[in-house]
Amino acid sequence: MGYKAKFRVWRGEGGEGKLEDFVVEVNEGEVVLDVIHRLQATQAPDLAVRWNCKAGKCGSCSMEINGKPRLGCMTRMSTFEENDTITVTPMRTFPVIKDLVTDVSFNYQKAREIPSFTPPQDVKPGEYRMQQIDVERSQEFRKCIECFMCNNVCHVIRDHEENKQAFAGPRFLMRIAELDMHPYDVADRKNEAQEEHGLGYCNITKCCTEVCPEHIKITDNALIPMKERVVDRKYDPLVWLGNKIFKRSGSSPAKSG
Amino acid sequence: MDIERHEYDVVVIGAGGAGLRAAIEARQQGKRTAIVCKSLFGKAHTVMAEGGAAAAMGNVNPADNWMVHFRDTMRGGKFLNNWRMAELHAKEAADRVWELEAWGALFDRTKDGKISQRNFGGHEYPRLAHVGDRTGLELIRTLQQRVVALQQEDQELHGDAEAYIKVFAECTITRLLKQGPEPEAPISGAFGYWRETGRLVCFDAPAVVLATGGIGKSYTVTSNSWEYTGDGHALALLAGAKLINMEFIQFHPTGMVWPPSVRGILVTESVRGDRGVLRNSEGKRFMFDYIPEVFKDKYATSEEEADRWYDDQAGNRRPPELLPRDEVARAINSEVKAGRGSPHGGVFLSVVGRLSPAEIVRRLPSMHHQFKELADVDITKEAMEVGPTCHYIMGGVEVDADTGASSVPGLFAAGEVSGGMHGSNRLGGNSLSDLLVFGRRAGAGAAAYLDGLAARPVISAETLQDAEQEAVAPLSRAGGENPYEVHHELQRTMNELVGIIRKAEEMREALEAVGKLKERAAGTGAPGGRIYNPGWHLALDLRNMLLVSECVARAALLREESRGGHTRDDYPAMSAEWRRKLLRCALTPGGEVAIEEAVQPSMRDDLIALFDRAELSKYVTADELADYDALVKES
Numbered sequence: 001m002g003y004k005a006k007f008r009v010w011r012g013e014g015g016e017g018k019l020e021d022f023v024v025e026v027n028e029g030e031v032v033l034d035v036i037h038r039l040q041a042t043q044a045p046d047l048a049v050r051w052n053c054k055a056g057k058c059g060s061c062s063m064e065i066n067g068k069p070r071l072g073c074m075t076r077m078s079t080f081e082e083n084d085t086i087t088v089t090p091m092r093t094f095p096v097i098k099d100l101v102t103d104v105s106f107n108y109q110k111a112r113e114i115p116s117f118t119p120p121q122d123v124k125p126g127e128y129r130m131q132q133i134d135v136e137r138s139q140e141f142r143k144c145i146e147c148f149m150c151n152n153v154c155h156v157i158r159d160h161e162e163n164k165q166a167f168a169g170p171r172f173l174m175r176i177a178e179l180d181m182h183p184y185d186v187a188d189r190k191n192e193a194q195e196e197h198g199l200g201y202c203n204i205t206k207c208c209t210e211v212c213p214e215h216i217k218i219t220d221n222a223l224i225p226m227k228e229r230v231v232d233r234k235y236d237p238l239v240w241l242g243n244k245i246f247k248r249s250g251s252s253p254a255k256s257g
Numbered sequence: 258m259d260i261e262r263h264e265y266d267v268v269v270i271g272a273g274g275a276g277l278r279a280a281i282e283a284r285q286q287g288k289r290t291a292i293v294c295k296s297l298f299g300k301a302h303t304v305m306a307e308g309g310a311a312a313a314m315g316n317v318n319p320a321d322n323w324m325v326h327f328r329d330t331m332r333g334g335k336f337l338n339n340w341r342m343a344e345l346h347a348k349e350a351a352d353r354v355w356e357l358e359a360w361g362a363l364f365d366r367t368k369d370g371k372i373s374q375r376n377f378g379g380h381e382y383p384r385l386a387h388v389g390d391r392t393g394l395e396l397i398r399t400l401q402q403r404v405v406a407l408q409q410e411d412q413e414l415h416g417d418a419e420a421y422i423k424v425f426a427e428c429t430i431t432r433l434l435k436q437g438p439e440p441e442a443p444i445s446g447a448f449g450y451w452r453e454t455g456r457l458v459c460f461d462a463p464a465v466v467l468a469t470g471g472i473g474k475s476y477t478v479t480s481n482s483w484e485y486t487g488d489g490h491a492l493a494l495l496a497g498a499k500l501i502n503m504e505f506i507q508f509h510p511t512g513m514v515w516p517p518s519v520r521g522i523l524v525t526e527s528v529r530g531d532r533g534v535l536r537n538s539e540g541k542r543f544m545f546d547y548i549p550e551v552f553k554d555k556y557a558t559s560e561e562e563a564d565r566w567y568d569d570q571a572g573n574r575r576p577p578e579l580l581p582r583d584e585v586a587r588a589i590n591s592e593v594k595a596g597r598g599s600p601h602g603g604v605f606l607s608v609v610g611r612l613s614p615a616e617i618v619r620r621l622p623s624m625h626h627q628f629k630e631l632a633d634v635d636i637t638k639e640a641m642e643v644g645p646t647c648h649y650i651m652g653g654v655e656v657d658a659d660t661g662a663s664s665v666p667g668l669f670a671a672g673e674v675s676g677g678m679h680g681s682n683r684l685g686g687n688s689l690s691d692l693l694v695f696g697r698r699a700g701a702g703a704a705a706y707l708d709g710l711a712a713r714p715v716i717s718a719e720t721l722q723d724a725e726q727e728a729v730a731p732l733s734r735a736g737g738e739n740p741y742e743v744h745h746e747l748q749r750t751m752n753e754l755v756g757i758i759r760k761a762e763e764m765r766e767a768l769e770a771v772g773k774l775k776e777r778a779a780g781t782g783a784p785g786g787r788i789y790n791p792g793w794h795l796a797l798d799l800r801n802m803l804l805v806s807e808c809v810a811r812a813a814l815l816r817e818e819s820r821g822g823h824t825r826d827d828y829p830a831m832s833a834e835w836r837r838k839l840l841r842c843a844l845t846p847g848g849e850v851a852i853e854e855a856v857q858p859s860m861r862d863d864l865i866a867l868f869d870r871a872e873l874s875k876y877v878t879a880d881e882l883a884d885y886d887a888l889v890k891e892s
């Protein structure tokens with residue numbers, strides 16, 4: 001059942017490189033990452049690629065396959081024709097270290113800029129009580145495997161290096177939404193999302209949602225609701241004051257608004 | 258070539274659950290802590306854990322408590338566990354899970370708003386805290402975010418986020434450094450290279466915590482990732498520490514078997530905990546035929562009783578699909594051997610008709626996704642094909658239960674790289690909780706060790722030079738043997754000869770093969786440069802995989818009984834005499850693996866009294882039973 005596939009893989013380091021052509025065996029059921037591994041073992045032992053789980057759970061193997069951001073381990077060879085040439089390149093928005101491996105430190109920097117979970121001081125471990133329905137919204141965002149493909153496709157930084165400073169990218173704007181929707185988080189995150197992490201740059205193109213391998217509705221469920229909350233706040237300061245008083249009273253931890 | 262130098266109080270090697278929890282503890286106790294890991298931050302193996310973390314919180318069944326959990330753990334390990342570890346684990350797991358919640362984790366909930374708990378093999382009550390089937394992701398992300406929170410605190414206090422805790426990601430440690438060559442010489446640091454640049458790096462530190470995970474990459478069919486090359490096991494041996502229980506490897510009963518490229522990828526036990534059943538090619542629910550003598554009174558004997566159990570656990574016995582993993586793996590193996598397997602050499606696992614399609618997708622989202630994307634199978638409509646896969650090593654660094662200290666001063670270990678806690682077989686869900694309980698303890702152990710230390714041990718120029726030479730050697734052998742081939746050969750050897758069912762002559766053959774591979778590994782070369790060169794990295798990992806494989810094969814050959822994750826075709830029975838023996842691996846000065854027998858310490862009186870006589874008599878010797886009788890009489 002095996003056949004020979006044509007691959008073009010970006011090779012290079014230190015800002016230079018080119019597409020290299022390979023002809024490589026493919027067997028039934030294989031994914032692109034399997035083929036990259038076969039190249040390593042048989043033709044290009046120093047070909048650099050990140051991976052860990054090979055099951056779409058760790059978000060290490062992000063790459064662009066025929067120009068589309070994909071997880072190498074979840075892209076089956078059967079989705080291509082046998083005589084297609086498959087082009088594999090590194091994520092475009094981040095600087096290349098070597099071959100398919102990029103420098104994703106931007107994402108870790110941004111993660112550190114988002115203020116952490118802030119529970120009320122008087123709730124002890126073991127005393128948290130939350131209803132399933134109240135945790136589900138944030139749980140959706142916590143499915144994120146940090147493949148950083150949403151940040152990679154977002155045009156705000158993909159095409160504008162200069163915006164990287166001011167824009168946390170969909171991954172971390174969603175992190176703010178996740179904390180904001182956490183039933184026990186008491187920090188006020190709405191202004192901050194807008195003013196310090198660049199929520200305003202997002203013009204809801206939904207490119208991030210389209211590439212998310214976890215099928216998280218980043219735009220509809222995180223970014224748009226955050227934008228609405230920011231607007232609410234602008235017109236109605238009482239909304240937020242009300243929320244905080246309501247929360248602190250401890251009658252129910254559910255955060256609304 | 259210049260070597261980058263760093264000075265820390267504690268260096269934690271590994272950023273999975275154990276490593277992160279250890280680092281958090283060391284930092285919380287005011288120690289300057291480095292976390293070093295081979296992958297990016299947040300991608301360690303722990304991220305793959307699916308089913309949950311076991312902790313006797315009693316949220317679903319209030320009858321649960323630490324004593325029940327302790328008993329289950331000892332039973333699961335066939336009483337070979339380090340009982341002190343099993344005790345600490347059962348007592349502290351709940352606090353560790355609750356602590357995660359206070360750091361932002363969002364577990365699935367019960368109706369009254371508490372953390373929900375699910376059934377798992379070998380656990381008497383629903384016990385696993387979980388988030389769908391992505392619990393490991395929640396655990397690692399929460400700990401990662403806790404590290405970030407501490408860094409934010411340090412930023413406020415000291416103007417430097419990395420003043421007290423810093424992550425060195427994509428950095429591989431190749432050697433532990435010591436003040437001198439003798440086994441009891443204290444740790445003085447660790448040596449390695451940056452994967453991204455190939456630059457060499459030396460950490461000057463009196464305390465090192467190993468949290469490097471497992472060894473599965475020595476096998477062909479495995480649920481483990483590339484990181485699992487047994488580095489920590491080998492680093493410990495090379496530093497003079499001891500490994501115990503290396504013969505016990507858990508083959509998880511349900512790995513994917515088709516297509517070939519995904520063979521081994523895990524199918525979580527939650528599928529069975531959530532009503533999934535195993536059937537052979539004749540459609541028979543075969544697990545009823547495989548209930549072993551020691552578990553006879555705890556498992557249902559009819560499908561009706563088994564099915565009632567999910568809703569009424571007090572009035573019924575458990576379905577045999579939920580036997581401990583070693584039993585289920587062997588049963589599947591036997592069915593396939595008897596010709597009753599599925600088309601691709603596994604058996605059928607199905608939830609079709611047992612949960613509604615919507616419920617299947619909600620409770621088992623990543624399984625649904627995984628089968629759909631990788632095998633074109635819709636698990637709401639079709640059965641999965643599954644078979645055993647190399648999953649977890651029970652063996653590891655011999656440590657002090659309370660502090661995680663190894664026999665080498667300044668060297669600590671926690672998580673999968675440590676040994677003892679799980680005895681001969683680990684229960685599902687007991688690893689994630691183990692990481693938290695003993696990660697914290699090792700971090701605290703390292704901090705206490707530092708407090709009692711008069712002076713920092715020094716790194717000699719000589720040890721540094723040795724480490725450097727070893728690390729760069731493959732690069733200078735560009736025309737050498739292909740490391741990928743040596744690796745594949747090792748995997749085949751271990752898979753075929755030291756797998757789930759073992760025979761003396763096959764293990765001897767394996768040892769011979771490993772010896773030859775060692776020679777070949779010494780001549781492997783890596784063409785290309787220093788920057789992110791996987792061929793070079795693999796050439797260095799081979800040393801570790803070969804050392805660990807040798808330990809596994811040697812110990813397995815010596816243990817002439819079958820117990821948990823060690824099944825001997827030529828010694829099929831469990832032996833009460835062997836239960837009292839631990840096999841302890843060490844390196845001779847010449848670099849050979851040597852094994853000695855050690856006595857398994859007897860359980861403390863109040864702990865052994867938690868078991869009834871009938872059960873104990875299945876495991877222990879007549880002498881031990883007489884001691885037990887005397888004890889009971891006294892009280």
Ligand SMILES: Cc1cc2nc3c(=O)[nH]c(=O)nc-3n(C[C@H](O)[C@H](O)[C@H](O)COP(=O)(O)OP(=O)(O)OC[C@H]3O[C@@H](n4cnc5c(N)ncnc54)[C@H](O)[C@@H]3O)c2cc1C
Pocket residue numbers: 270271272273274275276293294295296301302303304305306307308309310311392393428429430431449468469470471480481484488489523648649671672673674685686687688689690692
């Ligand atoms: C698919 C799967 C599902 C599982 N599901 C469950 C479950 O539901 N419940 C449960 O309790 N257990 C489960 N387990 C087992 C459990 O996940 C692991 O045993 C556990 O995560 C190991 O954690 P750890 O902290 O010891 O190591 P890991 O999380 O594996 O981390 C090891 C770390 O060490 C680093 N490292 C290794 N070598 C070096 C080196 N030389 N230099 C620097 N860094 C190094 C790695 O980069 C990594 O950061 C599962 C395992 C698998 C494979």
Ligand code: SF4
Pocket residue numbers: 153154155156169170201202203204205206207208209219223
């Ligand atoms: S929706 Fe917003 S965040 Fe997402 S890609 Fe478009 S602009 Fe970027």
Ligand code: SF4
Pocket residue numbers: 059143144145146147148149150151170171174208211212213214215216218
């Ligand atoms: S939100 Fe989705 S696309 Fe973005 S990093 Fe997370 S998993 Fe990847």
Ligand code: FES
Pocket residue numbers: 050051052053054055056057058059060061062071072073074
């Ligand atoms: S290797 Fe983990 S997501 Fe692809």
